[in-house]
Amino acid sequence: MHKPKILAVLLVTLMLLAAGCAGRTPDTGQVPDTSGKGQKPPAQSQPVSPVEPGEEKGPAGLVAATVTRVVDGDTLVVRLKDRKSETVRLIGVNTPESTREVEPYGKEASAYTRSRLDGRRIWLERDVQERDHYGRILAYVWLEPPGGVNPAEDVIRSRMFNAELLLKGYAQVMTVPPNVKYADLFVQLQREAREKKRGLWGLEVKDREPYYIGNARSRKFHRPDCEYGRQTAPGNRVRFATREEALDAGYEPCNACKP
Ligand SMILES: [Zn+2]
Missing domain, CATH: 2.40.50.90 (OB fold (Dihydrolipoamide Acetyltransferase, E2P))
Incomplete structure (x- = not known):
């Protein structure tokens, strides 16, 4: 009964080795990502790569x-x-x-x-x-x-x-x-x-307001009565005397109230 036992141990060892090899890609030794089936992670988490495969590098x-x-x-x-x-x-x-x-x-x-x-x-x-x-x-x-x-x-x-x-x-x-x-x-x-x-900028600006409300987080500015402007958290609120002041600070006019 000794020989079969040795054979069995050998077999198990070989299987484990094979499994270990299959679980790693040969070049990098990294465990392959099976969760996304080779899909790229979201763009935000990727490092900057100016050139993708197939693109001409200028x-x-x-x-x-x-x-x-x-x-x-x-x-x-x-x-x-x-x-x-x-x-x-x-x-x-x-x-x-x-x-x-x-x-x-x-x-x-x-x-x-x-x-x-x-x-x-x-x-x-x-x-x-x-x-x-x-x-x-x-x-x-x-x-x-x-x-x-x-x-x-x-x-x-x-x-x-x-x-x-x-x-x-x-x-x-x-x-x-x-x-x-x-x-x-x-x-x-x-x-x-x-x-x-x-x-x-040559278009006439109608309905100027006495002041404007900027949102430091969204970088948008609003008319004082705009509901989106009023929802701005107090800590993000920036007050501008004119729309030009808001524009020069890099704020963008709100799409809803169009200041
Ligand atoms: Zn607005």
């Missing part, structure tokens, strides 16, 4: 793309090198609505982006978050590569389309942390456009 980690369709002033459909189609939302700016709802200057902003970008070769620079909740790529759109990771201000002004939209008054600043690489400059560009009454 200068300074930028991704080259060709614009195949302009959805509206701040949203594009592009084709990457592997012919993959992706929707891109420009970071840090917001153009007036021109699709579901038409806001003043929305059609103009959309037409301008189409005239500048449709069919054009562009380079995408990403910030901290790769995609938004809709799965769109978040990017700064370069018309020409900036030639470095921290480009000079004049380079940004002349080559980055997000900056161009602000300078010409086709867009307002919309700062969504943590994607804030150029946020301070964007506020400055918006201020210049406003002072020169360019684009949407």
